Every structure is written in structure tokens, then in C-alpha cells.
Amino acid sequence: MTIRIINRSKNSLPAYETAHAAGMDLRADTAETILLKPMERKLIPTGLHIELPVGFEAQIRPRSGLAFKHGIGIVNSPGTIDADYRGEIKVLLVNLGTEVFEINNGDRIAQMVVAKHETVNWDEVETLNDTTRGEGGFGHTAVK
Ligand SMILES: O=c1ccn([C@H]2C[C@H](O)[C@@H](COP(=O)(O)OP(=O)(O)OP(=O)(O)O)O2)c(=O)[nH]1
Numbered sequence: 001m002t003i004r005i006i007n008r009s010k011n012s013l014p015a016y017e018t019a020h021a022a023g024m025d026l027r028a029d030t031a032e033t034i035l036l037k038p039m040e041r042k043l044i045p046t047g048l049h050i051e052l053p054v055g056f057e058a059q060i061r062p063r064s065g066l067a068f069k070h071g072i073g074i075v076n077s078p079g080t081i082d083a084d085y086r087g088e089i090k091v092l093l094v095n096l097g098t099e100v101f102e103i104n105n106g107d108r109i110a111q112m113v114v115a116k117h118e119t120v121n122w123d124e125v126e127t128l129n130d131t132t133r134g135e136g137g138f139g140h141t142a143v144k
Pocket residue numbers: 060076078079080081082083085088089090091092
């Protein structure tokens with residue numbers, strides 16, 4: 001599919017790094033180096049604005065390499081970009097590691113997955129179909 005995009009950064013457009021990757025890496029758009037101290041969170045600009053087709057969303061997900069090596073996560077993971085959002089895509093990084101993490105312009109800080117979603121109408125009722133699980137959850141199938 002083709003999606004309209006405005007790129008106000010000087011970085012290349014988000015791109016799939018391998019032939020069948022699900023996510024396109026997003027790059028930081030920042031004139032100055034951003035420092036993220038341990039347990040600190042910051043909204044990182046990308047300079048990108050997109051026009052998703054109705055019925056699609058974009059998910060902003062962490063990169064496992066940054067998570068593993070530096071403890072970098074996304075506070076609201078996965079972030080949701082709505083089809084009607086025209087603002088700049090931003091990434092809410094958090095440093096869960098023990099060292100200060102440096103972000104420079106063009107660094108690949110997160111990945112974006114474009115996905116279909118349903119739009120639901122509620123059918124409000126008094127009872128739901130019974131199942132073997134019933135109301136069991138939160139570990140109720142664990143071996144005792
Ligand atoms: O990681 C994110 C998450 C969201 N957004 C943008 C796109 C999204 O469409 C909008 C609103 O996001 P969300 O619905 O998650 O936030 P909210 O706190 O519910 O804000 P709002 O009241 O604006 O919906 O913010 C981002 O740029 N990055």
C-alpha cells in the first residue's frame with residue numbers, strides 16, 4: 001500500500017531494513033544531542049506526518065537491540081498513531097538502563113508497524129456465551 005507522508009526532517013524516510021520486516025525503523029529528528037538519564041523519559045521528534053487510510057493504525061514499538069543493550073523502552077508501548085492524526089509522530093522513550101543514553105539526529109530509535117484494525121459497534125446484552133475458561137484468568141491455568 002502507499003501512504004502519503006510529509007518529512008520535515010533531514011533524515012531518510014522510515015524504511016524496512018530487510019525484505020520481509022514488519023516494522024520500519026523511525027529516526028530521531030533533533031538538531032542537538034538528546035541525553036536520557038536512567039529512569040528519565042523524553043518525547044523524541046521524528047519530523048514525520050502521515051495520512052493513514054481509514055481502518056489502519058500505526059504502532060510505535062521499541063527496538064529489541066536498544067532494549068537489550070541499553071534498557072531503552074517506550075513508555076506507552078505500543079504507541080498508537082490514529083488514521084486521523086496529522087501531527088508529528090513522536091516517540092516516548094524511557095531509559096530503564098543504568099547509563100545515560102545518547103540520541104543523535106538520524107538514530108533509529110523505534111519501529112513503526114502499520115496494521116489494519118476493526119471499528120466496533122457495541123451490542124449491549126445481559127449475558128455472554130459460556131466457555132470452559134469462563135471468568136478464569138490472570139494465571140488460573142498455572143500448574144498448582
Ligand atoms: O507514541 C505515540 C502515540 C501517539 N502519538 C500521536 C498520534 C495519536 O493519534 C495521537 C494521540 O495518541 P493517543 O490516543 O495514544 O493519546 P491520548 O493521550 O489519548 O491523546 P488524545 O486525547 O489526543 O487522543 O498522538 C504519537 O505521535 N506517538
